[in-house]
Amino acid sequence: MLIALLLATQVSQPVPPAASGASGSIDPIAATRAYLETLPAEKREKSDAYFEGGYVLHLVSFLWTAGVLLLLLYSGLSAKMRDRAERAGRFQSVVYWLQFLVATTLLELPLAIYRDWYREHQYGLSNLTFAGWLGEEGKGLAISAVFGSLVVMALYAVVRRLPRTWWIWGTVVAIAFLIFGVWIGPVVIQPIFNNPKRLEDQRVVAPILRLARANGINASEVWEIDASKQTTRVSANVSGFLGTERITLNDNLLNRCSLPEIEAVMGHEMGHFVLHHVPLLIVQLGVVIAIGFALVSRLFDRFRARWNVRDAGDVAGLPLALLLFSSYLFVLTPVLNTIIRAQENAADVFGVNASQQPDGFAQVTLKLSEYRKLEPGSLEEIVFYDHPSGRTRILTAMRWKAEHPETWSR
Numbered sequence: 001m002l003i004a005l006l007l008a009t010q011v012s013q014p015v016p017p018a019a020s021g022a023s024g025s026i027d028p029i030a031a032t033r034a035y036l037e038t039l040p041a042e043k044r045e046k047s048d049a050y051f052e053g054g055y056v057l058h059l060v061s062f063l064w065t066a067g068v069l070l071l072l073l074y075s076g077l078s079a080k081m082r083d084r085a086e087r088a089g090r091f092q093s094v095v096y097w098l099q100f101l102v103a104t105t106l107l108e109l110p111l112a113i114y115r116d117w118y119r120e121h122q123y124g125l126s127n128l129t130f131a132g133w134l135g136e137e138g139k140g141l142a143i144s145a146v147f148g149s150l151v152v153m154a155l156y157a158v159v160r161r162l163p164r165t166w167w168i169w170g171t172v173v174a175i176a177f178l179i180f181g182v183w184i185g186p187v188v189i190q191p192i193f194n195n196p197k198r199l200e201d202q203r204v205v206a207p208i209l210r211l212a213r214a215n216g217i218n219a220s221e222v223w224e225i226d227a228s229k230q231t232t233r234v235s236a237n238v239s240g241f242l243g244t245e246r247i248t249l250n251d252n253l254l255n256r257c258s259l260p261e262i263e264a265v266m267g268h269e270m271g272h273f274v275l276h277h278v279p280l281l282i283v284q285l286g287v288v289i290a291i292g293f294a295l296v297s298r299l300f301d302r303f304r305a306r307w308n309v310r311d312a313g314d315v316a317g318l319p320l321a322l323l324l325f326s327s328y329l330f331v332l333t334p335v336l337n338t339i340i341r342a343q344e345n346a347a348d349v350f351g352v353n354a355s356q357q358p359d360g361f362a363q364v365t366l367k368l369s370e371y372r373k374l375e376p377g378s379l380e381e382i383v384f385y386d387h388p389s390g391r392t393r394i395l396t397a398m399r400w401k402a403e404h405p406e407t408w409s410r
């Protein structure tokens, strides 16, 4: 109801003259430039600083985690946790995991407070009090305790039974857990943090469902989530797998965006559906995991002896295995970002085609630029961006608009 009232006040921003087609043609590059220039300089400086700081934080977070893992190995703490766990018999990998989780969470807490709470407030992106933030972290820790225990137990069972080929069967186990996580995500995990509910306002739901039907999506409902509990970011997503799939709009999007903007976002999310992005991503991540596990399996024995780790099946070696695997993922940052960014770009193209709202898409892109630098260099975009930059996304929309003069008068 509140949303219905607010929506009535959200009117579309005026279209810049260069993007209007009033002159009889549209130059996509000039139209993109005109849109980019509607963003005030101080807003752009702020989001540039936020996003560029993220590059440094990505490196610092990796080094911090590596330091924590090395500390556990060099101090002998990992071996001590293993000795304690071995008294638990069958469930030793779970007992080790719970000790490991508490130790690493405490050692990483200072960085987490700065990165995920203090800095988010500095940039006006968080709505959580410190106590509220700690509560969310506590829930995350409980989820890691439960699901992490299952993963660690399953993976160590595989490593111990198949010491030579564990990396292949371990990949199968990891993919199974990945699918399980995506499957229960919207129905079990998300409700722990937020209150997802069906979107009721027919002025929004009806056009969205028309768009869904037109694109062969058999959906009868759209979901809304109270993301404003945690963040000021405008966002939407596709989640779930094997029967739990759904499209969710966050309340910041619903409160701050006009109907054409919402339709443009929905077109994008439907692109993820129609183009099968969730199953494709699982396959791609499966390849990434298999290569990573093969590397860990090869390198593990070279290092383990110096830290009193007996073999790959010894849980005291978990920090070493994680150090090797996270180093591999860190080096792979540009590849992982590019895998996801390519999907996002395909969803952008699909979304503009489906919604026929190029101006709505350009305008909502400017709102997303509150937390993503608008105009990176081309190498910068390849390395650090898991979504196309604002400039790329607006250009996608303006290229489409330039070729569709029938949409100009709207």
Ligand SMILES: [Zn+2]
Pocket (backbone or CB within 6 Å): 268, 269, 272, 344, 347
């Ligand atoms: Zn997307």
